[in-house]
Amino acid sequence: MNKPLPEQGLYAELKALLEERVTDSRGIREHHGKDESSLPYAPPDLVAFPRSTEEVRGLVNLCRRHRTPLIPFGAGTSVEGHVLAVRGGVCVDLSQMNNVLEVHSEDLDCTVEAGVTRKQLNEYLRDQGLFFPIDPGADATIGGMVSTRASGTNAVRYGTMRENTLSLKVVLADGRVIRTARRARKSAAGYDLTRLFVGAEGTLGVITEITLRLYGIPEAMSAATCAFPDVDHAVNTVIQTIQMGIPVARAEMLDALTMKAVNRYSKTSYREMPALFLEFHGSEAGVAEQARAVQTIAKDNGGMDFEWAVRPEDRSRLWAARHDAYFASLQLRPGSRAIATDVCVPISRLAECIHETAADVARASMPIPLFGHVGDGNFHLVILVNPEDPKDIEEARALNERLVMRALAMDGTCTGEHGIGLGKQKYLREELGEGVEVMRGIKAVLDPDNLLNPGKILPPPAA
Numbered sequence: 001m002n003k004p005l006p007e008q009g010l011y012a013e014l015k016a017l018l019e020e021r022v023t024d025s026r027g028i029r030e031h032h033g034k035d036e037s038s039l040p041y042a043p044p045d046l047v048a049f050p051r052s053t054e055e056v057r058g059l060v061n062l063c064r065r066h067r068t069p070l071i072p073f074g075a076g077t078s079v080e081g082h083v084l085a086v087r088g089g090v091c092v093d094l095s096q097m098n099n100v101l102e103v104h105s106e107d108l109d110c111t112v113e114a115g116v117t118r119k120q121l122n123e124y125l126r127d128q129g130l131f132f133p134i135d136p137g138a139d140a141t142i143g144g145m146v147s148t149r150a151s152g153t154n155a156v157r158y159g160t161m162r163e164n165t166l167s168l169k170v171v172l173a174d175g176r177v178i179r180t181a182r183r184a185r186k187s188a189a190g191y192d193l194t195r196l197f198v199g200a201e202g203t204l205g206v207i208t209e210i211t212l213r214l215y216g217i218p219e220a221m222s223a224a225t226c227a228f229p230d231v232d233h234a235v236n237t238v239i240q241t242i243q244m245g246i247p248v249a250r251a252e253m254l255d256a257l258t259m260k261a262v263n264r265y266s267k268t269s270y271r272e273m274p275a276l277f278l279e280f281h282g283s284e285a286g287v288a289e290q291a292r293a294v295q296t297i298a299k300d301n302g303g304m305d306f307e308w309a310v311r312p313e314d315r316s317r318l319w320a321a322r323h324d325a326y327f328a329s330l331q332l333r334p335g336s337r338a339i340a341t342d343v344c345v346p347i348s349r350l351a352e353c354i355h356e357t358a359a360d361v362a363r364a365s366m367p368i369p370l371f372g373h374v375g376d377g378n379f380h381l382v383i384l385v386n387p388e389d390p391k392d393i394e395e396a397r398a399l400n401e402r403l404v405m406r407a408l409a410m411d412g413t414c415t416g417e418h419g420i421g422l423g424k425q426k427y428l429r430e431e432l433g434e435g436v437e438v439m440r441g442i443k444a445v446l447d448p449d450n451l452l453n454p455g456k457i458l459p460p461p462a463a
Contacts (some may be wrong), residue, residue, distance in 0.1 A: 010066040014048055014090070017058050021049040021096070032091040033076045036138075038337045039422055040385065044071060044085035049097045053169060053177060053208040061175045061207060063090055063451060071453050072202035074144025075117065077136075079340050080421030082148065082201050086455040087405050092206060100124050101209065109166055109183055110212045114143025121212075130214045133158040136417065137323040143207045146455070148419040149199030153322070156375030157249040157281065158244070160417070162198050169209035170197055173447040183211055191320055196442070201419055202453040204446045216352065218281035222291055223250075223309040223318050224299050226278070227271040231255055231358055231370070233301040234274045235351045240372045244349055246290055250279035250319075251375030255358070257332070258325055258369040265328030266321040271305055277322050329369040329382040336366075336384040339396045342424075343407035344378040344416030353410055354379060357403055364393060364399060378416035407428070425459040 014022040020134060023029075033043025045068075050056045063070045069089030076083055085091060097113040100121060104437055105109065105128050112121060119139045121132050134145060136152035144150075152159035167181040180193035197204055198288065228234040231253070238251045250382065253276055254262065260272045276298070280290040295306055309315045328340060345353045354370070361368045361381065372379025385392040404414045404427050414420075414427035429436050440458055443450070 010062060010068055010090075011046060013062050013066075014046065014059065017062065018048055018050065018055065021051070021080055023047055029091075032073055032093065033078070033085055035076050035081060035083050036338075036340075037079045037081045037084075037421070037423060038339045038385065039081040039084060042084035042086045044091035045088045047073075047091045047093055049093050049096050053142075053171065056092065056094075056097075056171045056206050056208050056218060057175055059090070059092060060173065061170050064081045064173060064175065064449065067451070069451050069454050072114075072143070072147065072206050074115065074141030074147070075139065077138035077140050077165060078144065078148060078341075078421065079418050079422040080415075082419060082453070082456060083422040084422060085113045086422065089451075094141065094206075094208070097208060100413065103128065103130070103214075104183070105130060108185065108214045108216070109211055110214055110409055111167075111209060112144075113209055114141060114207050116142050117235070118142065118145065125214065126217075129217050131217050132164075133215055134161055134164055136157060137326070142210050142212070145202050145212055146198050146207055149417070150180070151373070151376070151378070153250045153252055153279075153319070153373060155284055155378075155417075156251055156372060162195060164195060164213040165198050165210060166213055167211040168194055168197055168207055170205035170207050172205045173449065173452050177208075178205075179415065183210075199419065201421060201456050203443060203456055203458075206292055206452070218287075220277065220284045220287040221249075221281050221310075221312075221315060223277070223279040223315045224291065224295075225270060225275055225293075225305070225307045225309075225318065227273040227275045227305045228298075229273065229302045231274045232277050232351055233303070233357055235354055235374055237276060237294070237298045237301045237303060239347055239350060240301075241294050242375060244293070244297075246293050247280075247282070248290065248294065248375060249281040250277065251373070251452065252277040252322055252371065253374040253379070254322070254325060254371040255369065257367060258322045258329060258371045260326055261328040261332050261369060262321050265331055266324055267449070268321050276303075277318065279319075299463060325371050326382060329367075329384065331431045332367045332369070333384040333386075339383040340402050340418070341381040341383070341403055342378070342415045342418040343403055343412055344376070345407050345410045345412030347377045348375045349410040349412070350374060350379075352411070353406060356406060357381070360399055360402060365395060368399075376416070377412070381463075420457045422456060427458070429459055
């Protein structure tokens, strides 16, 4: 446990800036020193709750003057240790910066503060016939989603946070406040600063405002589930759908063990076999045509039990079951913690990657559900380990390493959406080589004192 900073010095100055919105409470510090990862907790020394960009700027200036690390915090739903205060310091909780600032419905964009959550935003937009499609499952903050370059179930059609972030307001380590772009849909004006901060995990600046691309709510939506005799046939159905250019909005695959967990947790009655969860967006005629085409492809691959969900409440129930797959998986081994993997490969190599991974899973000593966003080549294992058993941890890490190296050999990535954080640093150099040193150079220029979320993304310098 880190020791709280003394009443004098930084703590006193933060109190003067934020009054009661800075605390050294043990309970609050412990809450902000953990996320959904299996990594050891690391609480900060203090937790601050700013309400404006100017307050963030003041906080950054104070931390710089006292050479104290600061860690941006959204909802704490990350899975690679992004918010762990491994070097102590001040956790900057942005949850009270939760205002939707502007909506330009004619331009299909909006500007929000970093603490707005995706569900809050879509509730705000609903009456205007608009929605924001990026859906990582958890009700994450928009700032956190930008910082981890999140995606989720809708990415196959709508892209990730990278494609849907138009502009950012960022507080830099030296206290400057910059705007990375204007609202135009395209620009060739200099370096792409917006993309630099998307996925930077709070290591280059503190994001306080985000301008996002929006979409009109489709005229029609239809979801479906379909069971398959094995994982290979389910994955091949998705690959053929994508290669034929059918604009499926969501294409999720769950293996038989995951379906068993989902049935128990969500009180559903799906066939406990590998399954696809699909969704189609568009006009009434377009959705019907897409659904028929995919159903034909699925039947050719042994698909069965096509079940349609057209009513909003039925679709919500279906996708709630899918989003709860992670928590359902944890119930397969009570008391376990999950080590979640996150590889992504080119779609043409997906079936091969999953087939080889499934063989690895079959030899494992612990239950390991497999599911993911197969429409864009991204899938996850949830390796359920006894956190007190070193043999479990060693086996899980070895399995994850084999999976990552397999994905990299297929020209894939060690992380499709979770980010690097603490958990995947050792693989970043394998993936990008000398590119890591370029990143290190950028970090040194923008944060020369290494105060912004230190210890994240960049592995230790090569010997």
